[in-house]
Amino acid sequence: MSESKKQGDWLTYRPDIKVLDCTVRDGGLINNHHFDDEFVRAVYQANVAAGVDYMEVGYKGDKAIYSPSKHGTWKHCDEDTLRRIVGDNPSDLKLAVMADADRTNYKRDILPKSESVIDLIRVACYIHQVPLALDMVKDAADKGYEVMLQLMAVSAVNEGDLDAALAEAAKSDAGGVYIVDSFGSLYSEQIRALTLKYLGALKGTGKEVGIHAHNNQQLAFANTIEAIISGASRVDATFAGIGRGAGNCPMELILGFLHNPKFVMRPVLECTQKIFAPLAREMDWGYSIPYALTGQLNRHPSAAIEFRAGKTPDDYVAFYDQLVEEYS
Numbered sequence: 001m002s003e004s005k006k007q008g009d010w011l012t013y014r015p016d017i018k019v020l021d022c023t024v025r026d027g028g029l030i031n032n033h034h035f036d037d038e039f040v041r042a043v044y045q046a047n048v049a050a051g052v053d054y055m056e057v058g059y060k061g062d063k064a065i066y067s068p069s070k071h072g073t074w075k076h077c078d079e080d081t082l083r084r085i086v087g088d089n090p091s092d093l094k095l096a097v098m099a100d101a102d103r104t105n106y107k108r109d110i111l112p113k114s115e116s117v118i119d120l121i122r123v124a125c126y127i128h129q130v131p132l133a134l135d136m137v138k139d140a141a142d143k144g145y146e147v148m149l150q151l152m153a154v155s156a157v158n159e160g161d162l163d164a165a166l167a168e169a170a171k172s173d174a175g176g177v178y179i180v181d182s183f184g185s186l187y188s189e190q191i192r193a194l195t196l197k198y199l200g201a202l203k204g205t206g207k208e209v210g211i212h213a214h215n216n217q218q219l220a221f222a223n224t225i226e227a228i229i230s231g232a233s234r235v236d237a238t239f240a241g242i243g244r245g246a247g248n249c250p251m252e253l254i255l256g257f258l259h260n261p262k263f264v265m266r267p268v269l270e271c272t273q274k275i276f277a278p279l280a281r282e283m284d285w286g287y288s289i290p291y292a293l294t295g296q297l298n299r300h301p302s303a304a305i306e307f308r309a310g311k312t313p314d315d316y317v318a319f320y321d322q323l324v325e326e327y328s
Contacts, residue, residue, distance in 0.1 A: 029244035033072035049267035113144030141173035166201035176208030184216025210234030216295025245301035246291035
Protein backbone atom coordinates (compact mmCIF):
# COMPACT_ATOMS: atom_id res chain seq x y z
CA MET A 1 0.00 0.00 0.00
CA SER A 2 1.38 3.40 -0.99
CA GLU A 3 2.22 6.00 1.65
CA SER A 4 -0.54 8.29 0.35
CA LYS A 5 -3.14 5.56 0.81
CA LYS A 6 -1.98 5.05 4.40
CA GLN A 7 -3.16 8.55 5.26
CA GLY A 8 -6.68 9.91 5.15
CA ASP A 9 -9.64 11.26 7.04
CA TRP A 10 -11.60 9.54 9.79
CA LEU A 11 -13.82 7.65 7.33
CA THR A 12 -10.89 5.91 5.64
CA TYR A 13 -10.99 2.12 5.61
CA ARG A 14 -7.49 0.67 5.56
CA PRO A 15 -7.20 -3.12 5.40
CA ASP A 16 -3.48 -2.96 6.22
CA ILE A 17 -4.08 -1.95 9.86
CA LYS A 18 -3.40 -4.72 12.38
CA VAL A 19 -4.90 -4.63 15.87
CA LEU A 20 -3.08 -6.15 18.84
CA ASP A 21 -4.90 -6.86 22.09
CA CYS A 22 -2.59 -6.43 25.09
CA THR A 23 -5.26 -6.93 27.75
CA VAL A 24 -3.57 -9.80 29.59
CA ARG A 25 -0.04 -8.43 29.28
CA ASP A 26 -0.71 -4.79 30.23
CA GLY A 27 -3.65 -5.53 32.51
CA GLY A 28 -1.50 -8.04 34.33
CA LEU A 29 0.70 -5.20 35.56
CA ILE A 30 -2.11 -4.35 37.98
CA ASN A 31 -2.16 -7.74 39.72
CA ASN A 32 1.30 -9.21 39.03
CA HIS A 33 -0.24 -11.31 36.24
CA HIS A 34 -2.32 -13.44 38.57
CA PHE A 35 -5.09 -14.00 36.02
CA ASP A 36 -6.62 -17.46 36.11
CA ASP A 37 -7.01 -19.71 33.07
CA GLU A 38 -10.72 -18.97 32.74
CA PHE A 39 -10.03 -15.24 32.42
CA VAL A 40 -7.31 -15.64 29.78
CA ARG A 41 -9.35 -18.21 27.87
CA ALA A 42 -12.33 -15.84 27.76
CA VAL A 43 -10.18 -13.03 26.35
CA TYR A 44 -8.62 -15.39 23.82
CA GLN A 45 -11.99 -16.68 22.62
CA ALA A 46 -13.38 -13.15 22.37
CA ASN A 47 -10.40 -12.02 20.29
CA VAL A 48 -10.78 -15.01 17.97
CA ALA A 49 -14.49 -14.33 17.51
CA ALA A 50 -13.90 -10.59 17.02
CA GLY A 51 -11.29 -11.10 14.29
CA VAL A 52 -8.52 -9.30 16.20
CA ASP A 53 -5.12 -9.86 14.57
CA TYR A 54 -2.85 -10.45 17.59
CA MET A 55 -3.25 -11.18 21.30
CA GLU A 56 -0.36 -10.41 23.63
CA VAL A 57 -0.64 -13.01 26.38
CA GLY A 58 2.05 -11.69 28.72
CA TYR A 59 5.79 -11.39 29.20
CA LYS A 60 8.81 -13.62 28.85
CA GLY A 61 10.09 -12.41 32.21
CA ASP A 62 13.20 -13.96 33.73
CA LYS A 63 12.16 -16.09 36.71
CA ALA A 64 15.36 -15.07 38.49
CA ILE A 65 13.99 -11.50 38.46
CA TYR A 66 10.24 -12.20 38.62
CA SER A 67 9.85 -15.03 41.11
CA PRO A 68 6.95 -17.42 40.37
CA SER A 69 6.12 -17.23 44.07
CA LYS A 70 5.17 -13.55 43.62
CA HIS A 71 4.20 -13.32 39.96
CA GLY A 72 1.54 -15.18 38.01
CA THR A 73 2.20 -17.49 35.09
CA TRP A 74 1.52 -14.76 32.51
CA LYS A 75 4.70 -13.00 33.58
CA HIS A 76 6.64 -15.93 32.12
CA CYS A 77 4.37 -17.47 29.44
CA ASP A 78 5.90 -20.93 29.51
CA GLU A 79 4.90 -23.07 26.58
CA ASP A 80 2.81 -25.52 28.61
CA THR A 81 0.91 -22.60 30.15
CA LEU A 82 0.07 -21.19 26.73
CA ARG A 83 -1.02 -24.53 25.31
CA ARG A 84 -3.30 -25.06 28.31
CA ILE A 85 -5.35 -22.16 26.92
CA VAL A 86 -4.94 -22.32 23.14
CA GLY A 87 -3.73 -25.83 22.35
CA ASP A 88 -2.01 -25.49 18.98
CA ASN A 89 -3.98 -22.28 18.34
CA PRO A 90 -5.93 -23.43 15.26
CA SER A 91 -7.38 -19.92 14.79
CA ASP A 92 -6.22 -17.00 12.64
CA LEU A 93 -5.38 -15.03 15.80
CA LYS A 94 -1.62 -14.70 16.27
CA LEU A 95 -0.10 -14.83 19.75
CA ALA A 96 2.46 -12.34 21.01
CA VAL A 97 4.62 -11.93 24.09
CA MET A 98 6.70 -9.00 25.32
CA ALA A 99 10.39 -9.40 26.12
CA ASP A 100 11.84 -6.55 28.22
CA ALA A 101 15.49 -5.66 27.72
CA ASP A 102 17.56 -6.56 30.80
CA ARG A 103 14.60 -8.49 32.26
CA THR A 104 14.42 -11.45 29.87
CA ASN A 105 16.74 -14.43 29.58
CA TYR A 106 15.95 -14.43 25.89
CA LYS A 107 18.58 -16.85 24.72
CA ARG A 108 17.23 -19.51 27.09
CA ASP A 109 13.52 -18.74 27.50
CA ILE A 110 12.53 -17.82 23.95
CA LEU A 111 12.40 -21.17 22.18
CA PRO A 112 12.81 -21.68 18.44
CA LYS A 113 9.54 -20.82 16.67
CA SER A 114 9.22 -24.45 15.57
CA GLU A 115 8.77 -25.40 19.24
CA SER A 116 6.40 -22.59 20.23
CA VAL A 117 2.80 -21.53 19.69
CA ILE A 118 3.94 -17.88 19.90
CA ASP A 119 4.06 -15.92 16.63
CA LEU A 120 5.33 -12.45 17.57
CA ILE A 121 8.01 -11.26 20.00
CA ARG A 122 7.76 -7.60 20.98
CA VAL A 123 11.09 -6.39 22.33
CA ALA A 124 10.65 -3.48 24.74
CA CYS A 125 13.45 -1.15 25.77
CA TYR A 126 14.34 2.31 26.98
CA ILE A 127 16.61 4.44 24.83
CA HIS A 128 19.82 3.42 26.66
CA GLN A 129 18.96 -0.25 26.07
CA VAL A 130 18.68 -0.07 22.28
CA PRO A 131 21.90 -2.04 21.55
CA LEU A 132 20.74 -4.92 23.76
CA ALA A 133 17.23 -4.72 22.32
CA LEU A 134 18.54 -5.01 18.78
CA ASP A 135 20.47 -8.12 19.77
CA MET A 136 17.23 -9.51 21.18
CA VAL A 137 15.46 -8.63 17.92
CA LYS A 138 18.06 -10.52 15.92
CA ASP A 139 17.87 -13.52 18.25
CA ALA A 140 14.08 -13.73 17.91
CA ALA A 141 14.17 -13.24 14.14
CA ASP A 142 16.85 -15.90 13.78
CA LYS A 143 14.59 -18.26 15.74
CA GLY A 144 11.82 -17.70 13.21
CA TYR A 145 9.51 -15.18 14.88
CA GLU A 146 7.89 -11.99 13.73
CA VAL A 147 9.54 -9.23 15.79
CA MET A 148 8.58 -5.67 16.71
CA LEU A 149 10.61 -3.08 18.64
CA GLN A 150 8.87 -1.13 21.41
CA LEU A 151 10.86 2.01 22.25
CA MET A 152 9.35 3.03 25.57
CA ALA A 153 8.93 6.45 27.15
CA VAL A 154 9.52 8.23 23.85
CA SER A 155 8.29 11.49 25.40
CA ALA A 156 11.47 11.52 27.51
CA VAL A 157 13.88 10.87 24.61
CA ASN A 158 15.78 13.74 23.00
CA GLU A 159 15.52 14.07 19.25
CA GLY A 160 19.12 13.21 18.44
CA ASP A 161 19.00 9.97 20.41
CA LEU A 162 15.66 9.06 18.84
CA ASP A 163 16.97 9.66 15.32
CA ALA A 164 19.99 7.47 16.04
CA ALA A 165 17.83 4.69 17.48
CA LEU A 166 15.48 4.75 14.49
CA ALA A 167 18.41 4.61 12.09
CA GLU A 168 19.62 1.45 13.81
CA ALA A 169 16.12 -0.01 13.91
CA ALA A 170 15.81 0.57 10.17
CA LYS A 171 18.78 -1.73 9.62
CA SER A 172 17.55 -4.38 12.05
CA ASP A 173 15.43 -7.51 11.67
CA ALA A 174 12.44 -5.85 13.36
CA GLY A 175 9.29 -5.78 11.31
CA GLY A 176 8.45 -2.38 12.71
CA VAL A 177 8.78 0.08 15.58
CA TYR A 178 6.07 1.22 17.98
CA ILE A 179 5.59 4.72 19.32
CA VAL A 180 5.07 4.11 23.05
CA ASP A 181 3.61 6.95 25.10
CA SER A 182 4.54 5.35 28.42
CA PHE A 183 3.63 8.39 30.51
CA GLY A 184 0.44 9.31 28.63
CA SER A 185 1.87 12.79 28.17
CA LEU A 186 1.74 13.29 24.40
CA TYR A 187 -0.76 15.36 22.44
CA SER A 188 -2.04 14.86 18.90
CA GLU A 189 0.45 17.22 17.29
CA GLN A 190 3.32 15.33 18.89
CA ILE A 191 1.87 11.96 17.87
CA ARG A 192 1.55 13.19 14.29
CA ALA A 193 5.14 14.45 14.24
CA LEU A 194 6.47 11.23 15.76
CA THR A 195 4.51 9.04 13.35
CA LEU A 196 5.88 10.94 10.38
CA LYS A 197 9.39 10.80 11.86
CA TYR A 198 9.19 7.03 12.33
CA LEU A 199 7.74 6.51 8.86
CA GLY A 200 10.48 8.65 7.35
CA ALA A 201 13.23 6.79 9.18
CA LEU A 202 11.84 3.42 8.09
CA LYS A 203 10.95 4.43 4.53
CA GLY A 204 11.94 1.87 1.93
CA THR A 205 12.53 -0.91 4.48
CA GLY A 206 9.04 -2.40 4.48
CA LYS A 207 8.87 -1.91 8.24
CA GLU A 208 5.69 -0.70 9.91
CA VAL A 209 4.96 1.93 12.54
CA GLY A 210 2.75 1.15 15.52
CA ILE A 211 1.21 3.07 18.41
CA HIS A 212 0.79 2.11 22.08
CA ALA A 213 -1.02 4.93 23.87
CA HIS A 214 -1.71 5.38 27.58
CA ASN A 215 -4.79 7.19 28.83
CA ASN A 216 -3.43 9.51 31.53
CA GLN A 217 -4.99 12.57 29.89
CA GLN A 218 -7.91 10.72 28.27
CA LEU A 219 -6.10 10.89 24.94
CA ALA A 220 -5.24 7.23 24.26
CA PHE A 221 -8.03 6.76 21.70
CA ALA A 222 -7.57 10.21 20.14
CA ASN A 223 -3.81 9.73 19.85
CA THR A 224 -4.27 6.27 18.33
CA ILE A 225 -6.59 7.80 15.72
CA GLU A 226 -4.01 10.51 15.02
CA ALA A 227 -1.29 7.92 14.47
CA ILE A 228 -3.54 5.97 12.08
CA ILE A 229 -4.45 9.08 10.09
CA SER A 230 -0.74 9.95 9.91
CA GLY A 231 0.15 6.52 8.50
CA ALA A 232 0.68 4.07 11.37
CA SER A 233 -0.55 0.56 10.62
CA ARG A 234 -0.20 -1.26 13.96
CA VAL A 235 -2.36 -0.33 16.94
CA ASP A 236 -2.63 -1.59 20.52
CA ALA A 237 -5.85 -1.77 22.52
CA THR A 238 -7.29 -3.51 25.58
CA PHE A 239 -10.75 -4.63 26.65
CA ALA A 240 -12.41 -1.77 28.55
CA GLY A 241 -9.06 0.07 28.34
CA ILE A 242 -7.59 -2.08 31.12
CA GLY A 243 -3.92 -1.50 31.91
CA ARG A 244 -1.58 -0.31 34.59
CA GLY A 245 -2.54 3.08 35.98
CA ALA A 246 -4.72 5.06 33.58
CA GLY A 247 -4.96 2.16 31.17
CA ASN A 248 -4.86 2.05 27.40
CA CYS A 249 -6.85 2.66 24.23
CA PRO A 250 -10.15 0.73 24.62
CA MET A 251 -10.69 -2.11 22.16
CA GLU A 252 -14.37 -1.29 21.69
CA LEU A 253 -13.51 2.22 20.54
CA ILE A 254 -10.75 1.34 18.09
CA LEU A 255 -12.69 -1.48 16.42
CA GLY A 256 -15.62 0.87 15.92
CA PHE A 257 -13.37 3.50 14.38
CA LEU A 258 -11.63 1.24 11.88
CA HIS A 259 -14.75 0.37 9.84
CA ASN A 260 -13.17 -2.93 8.85
CA PRO A 261 -15.88 -5.56 8.24
CA LYS A 262 -13.56 -8.34 9.41
CA PHE A 263 -13.83 -7.04 12.98
CA VAL A 264 -16.91 -8.10 14.96
CA MET A 265 -17.87 -5.92 17.92
CA ARG A 266 -20.33 -8.18 19.73
CA PRO A 267 -17.78 -10.67 21.20
CA VAL A 268 -15.79 -7.78 22.66
CA LEU A 269 -18.91 -6.32 24.27
CA GLU A 270 -19.99 -9.71 25.60
CA CYS A 271 -16.60 -10.35 27.19
CA THR A 272 -16.41 -6.82 28.60
CA GLN A 273 -19.89 -7.09 30.10
CA LYS A 274 -19.25 -10.51 31.63
CA ILE A 275 -15.63 -10.14 32.75
CA PHE A 276 -14.42 -6.55 32.84
CA ALA A 277 -17.41 -4.66 34.22
CA PRO A 278 -17.31 -6.74 37.43
CA LEU A 279 -13.49 -6.69 37.47
CA ALA A 280 -13.45 -2.89 37.45
CA ARG A 281 -15.05 -3.00 40.90
CA GLU A 282 -12.10 -5.02 42.21
CA MET A 283 -9.09 -3.64 40.31
CA ASP A 284 -8.15 0.02 39.91
CA TRP A 285 -7.46 1.24 36.38
CA GLY A 286 -8.56 4.07 34.14
CA TYR A 287 -8.50 7.84 34.11
CA SER A 288 -8.18 9.71 37.38
CA ILE A 289 -6.74 13.09 38.27
CA PRO A 290 -3.46 11.74 39.79
CA TYR A 291 -2.70 9.96 36.49
CA ALA A 292 -3.58 13.11 34.57
CA LEU A 293 -1.10 15.08 36.68
CA THR A 294 1.77 12.66 36.00
CA GLY A 295 0.87 12.78 32.30
CA GLN A 296 0.94 16.57 32.26
CA LEU A 297 4.33 16.55 33.97
CA ASN A 298 5.69 13.81 31.65
CA ARG A 299 6.46 11.52 34.57
CA HIS A 300 6.17 7.78 35.05
CA PRO A 301 2.76 6.93 36.56
CA SER A 302 4.32 4.93 39.41
CA ALA A 303 3.90 7.85 41.80
CA ALA A 304 0.19 8.06 41.01
CA ILE A 305 -0.20 4.28 41.33
CA GLU A 306 1.37 4.41 44.78
CA PHE A 307 -0.79 7.37 45.79
CA ARG A 308 -3.99 5.69 44.54
CA ALA A 309 -3.15 2.66 46.68
CA GLY A 310 -2.84 4.80 49.80
CA LYS A 311 -5.40 5.90 52.37
CA THR A 312 -6.42 9.12 50.57
CA PRO A 313 -6.54 8.23 46.85
CA ASP A 314 -8.79 11.19 46.02
CA ASP A 315 -6.79 13.90 47.80
CA TYR A 316 -5.77 15.47 44.50
CA VAL A 317 -4.40 18.64 46.04
CA ALA A 318 -2.00 16.73 48.28
CA PHE A 319 -0.76 14.69 45.33
CA TYR A 320 -0.35 17.83 43.22
CA ASP A 321 1.67 19.50 45.99
CA GLN A 322 3.80 16.35 46.30
CA LEU A 323 4.59 16.34 42.58
CA VAL A 324 5.38 20.05 42.46
CA GLU A 325 7.75 19.69 45.40
CA GLU A 326 9.49 16.62 43.96
CA TYR A 327 9.96 18.01 40.44
CA SER A 328 10.51 21.70 41.14
